[in-house]
Amino acid sequence: MACEDVEPVSLQCNDCPIRHRAVCARCETDELERLEEIKYYRSFEAGQTVIWAGDQMDFVASVVSGIATLTQTLEDGRTQMVGLLLPSDFVGRPGRASAAYNVTATTDILMCCFRKKPFEEMMERTPHIAQRLLQMTLDELDAAREWMLLLGRKTAREKIASLLSIVARRDASIKLRAAEGRMTFDLPLTREAMADYLGLTLETVSRQMSALKRDGVIELEGKRHVTVPNMDRLLEEAGDDSDGGFLV
Amino acid sequence: MACEDVEPVSLQCNDCPIRHRAVCARCETDELERLEEIKYYRSFEAGQTVIWAGDQMDFVASVVSGIATLTQTLEDGRTQMVGLLLPSDFVGRPGRASAAYNVTATTDILMCCFRKKPFEEMMERTPHIAQRLLQMTLDELDAAREWMLLLGRKTAREKIASLLSIVARRDASIKLRAAEGRMTFDLPLTREAMADYLGLTLETVSRQMSALKRDGVIELEGKRHVTVPNMDRLLEEAGDDSDGGFLV
DNA sequence: CGGCTTTCTTGATTTGGGTCAATTTCTGTT
DNA sequence: AACAGAAATTGACCCAAATCAAGAAAGCCG
Numbered sequence: 001m002a003c004e005d006v007e008p009v010s011l012q013c014n015d016c017p018i019r020h021r022a023v024c025a026r027c028e029t030d031e032l033e034r035l036e037e038i039k040y041y042r043s044f045e046a047g048q049t050v051i052w053a054g055d056q057m058d059f060v061a062s063v064v065s066g067i068a069t070l071t072q073t074l075e076d077g078r079t080q081m082v083g084l085l086l087p088s089d090f091v092g093r094p095g096r097a098s099a100a101y102n103v104t105a106t107t108d109i110l111m112c113c114f115r116k117k118p119f120e121e122m123m124e125r126t127p128h129i130a131q132r133l134l135q136m137t138l139d140e141l142d143a144a145r146e147w148m149l150l151l152g153r154k155t156a157r158e159k160i161a162s163l164l165s166i167v168a169r170r171d172a173s174i175k176l177r178a179a180e181g182r183m184t185f186d187l188p189l190t191r192e193a194m195a196d197y198l199g200l201t202l203e204t205v206s207r208q209m210s211a212l213k214r215d216g217v218i219e220l221e222g223k224r225h226v227t228v229p230n231m232d233r234l235l236e237e238a239g240d241d242s243d244g245g246f247l248v
Numbered sequence: 249m250a251c252e253d254v255e256p257v258s259l260q261c262n263d264c265p266i267r268h269r270a271v272c273a274r275c276e277t278d279e280l281e282r283l284e285e286i287k288y289y290r291s292f293e294a295g296q297t298v299i300w301a302g303d304q305m306d307f308v309a310s311v312v313s314g315i316a317t318l319t320q321t322l323e324d325g326r327t328q329m330v331g332l333l334l335p336s337d338f339v340g341r342p343g344r345a346s347a348a349y350n351v352t353a354t355t356d357i358l359m360c361c362f363r364k365k366p367f368e369e370m371m372e373r374t375p376h377i378a379q380r381l382l383q384m385t386l387d388e389l390d391a392a393r394e395w396m397l398l399l400g401r402k403t404a405r406e407k408i409a410s411l412l413s414i415v416a417r418r419d420a421s422i423k424l425r426a427a428e429g430r431m432t433f434d435l436p437l438t439r440e441a442m443a444d445y446l447g448l449t450l451e452t453v454s455r456q457m458s459a460l461k462r463d464g465v466i467e468l469e470g471k472r473h474v475t476v477p478n479m480d481r482l483l484e485e486a487g488d489d490s491d492g493g494f495l496v
Numbered sequence: 497c498g499g500c501t502t503t504c505t506t507g508a509t510t511t512g513g514g515t516c517a518a519t520t521t522c523t524g525t526t
Numbered sequence: 527a528a529c530a531g532a533a534a535t536t537g538a539c540c541c542a543a544a545t546c547a548a549g550a551a552a553g554c555c556g
Contacts, residue, residue: 022553069466072397074487078401080396080401083436087550100393127375147396148392150393155513192533199399199401201514202533202534203513203515203516204513206536209535448543450503451522451544456504470551
């Protein structure tokens with residue numbers, strides 16, 4: 001339980017195929033059993049709502065496989081995606097009783113859940129977990145603010161290019177593909193989801209995708225499979241050469 | 249140093265006129281001396297840049313008086329404000345070497361700074377500080393995401409109304425004015441700053457302010473002094489009845 | 497007080513992206 | 527293979543907000 005070392009990283013559950021990014025590796029040996037005690041799995045089908053904004057939320061969770069989105073909506077139905085959850089991402093927050101956003105599965109998804117109370121107790125006993133969560137939350141805050149720049153000031157074309165480069169990069173990091181230059185990946189989102197993410201309509205998304213294709217910035221096979229012949233060109237189109245803005 | 253109590257709140261420096269919201273009241277007695285050791289003040293004039301994005305940042309700080317903004321910019325000069333710092337707000341982050349945003353003083357401002365290294369050491373020794381910072385960061389994240397909805401999906405009029413209601417509320421909470429209904433406050437921002445906050449141009453901001461005035465939603469004396477005769481009406485114009493979205 | 501700058505307002509015009517509507521292309525399914 | 531339903535594209539038109547361009551207020555300072 002005592003955990004004196006410096007660099008907290010991620011924690012590997014016994015039977016989850018991924019490493020959760022939430023908790024402390026150093027404490028792993030001591031806390032793992034306890035973690036196993038309080039955890040359970042839930043799976044959802046594509047399109048299902050995991051939780052509605054405002055609902056009671058008595059667990060925190062880590063995405064094991066699949067993709068989910070965080071969205072907010074106005075009464076008249078306008079919706080804005082405020083986050084994308086990929087495997088190993090963390091949902092829910094200690095010290096908050098109800099969910100702040102709608103969480104929706106966009107593909108079939110498996111989540112590894114921890115009951116909130118015991119998780120919070122574990123946090124109390126294991127300071128590095130709070131520090132690790134702080135780190136992650138600060139990263140998410142940076143990503144959210146990067147997204148604010150995109151939503152407030154970028155053109156439709158720049159928005160699309162930004163999203164594509166983020167997905168490409170995220171995909172690349174998973175596959176450990178170091179190469180710049182040519183890059184191939186599948187879009188995990190429908191045109192509508194992209195629109196909700198970027199503050200556009202799906203028609204505009206479609207039009208700009210076609211325009212980028214016409215101009216040779218991307219190639220499309222089918223609707224979802226994208227290849228970027230020249231990554232630098234795409235980044236240029238995105239309007240900033242920042243190497244980041246991982247909301248993803 | 250040991251700090252076993254539950255509810256971390258804020259810390260009162262010996263000679264700052266405000267309570268910083270960053271740290272733990274329970275540890276106050278023990279940590280205060282040390283805090284005094286590592287702290288120093290810096291003041292900036294209206295318009296001055298406190299720090300540029302990417303610069304080395306070897307301190308964290310709390311705003312004592314005045315107002316500062318966090319902004320991001322694209323190469324061609326388009327800028328988006330991503331945060332507003334009011335007295336007692338916290339800037340800078342443990343575990344990060346360089347600033348992520350431009351911080352600019354919009355009024356004369358006094359900041360209470362703590363050198364980062366010792367501050368981080370204090371965090372190590374005082375778990376509740378990390379927990380308190382986590383809490384604050386989660387709140388900021390919520391606010392940023394609320395702002396994403398505004399930037400992505402609200403009309404110019406709704407954006408203005410949202411900003412006004414946030415400033416009104418923040419002002420009200422400072423003055424401990426419980427009354428709903430009629431409300432009076434000074435805008436701490438120029439039209440241009442409002443535009444950068446809302447993802448609009450200053451002309452549009454000005455036009456929508458005039459429109460809200462014409463429609464009796466607000467009254468204006470001079471350019472900056474606003475009174476809201478009916479707070480509910482303003483909230484209605486803001487497009488959501490959420491009682492929050494404090495990016496402020 | 498009068499000149500000077502900065503901030504703000506208002507008008508005329510343009511345009512990027514929204515809206516509405518009609519196809520087309522992809523999934524499955526039986 | 528044929529059909530159905532969902533997802534995506536494309537076109538025609540429109541409108542909210544951007545852009546361009548004067549002026550009007552409000553500070554500020556000698």
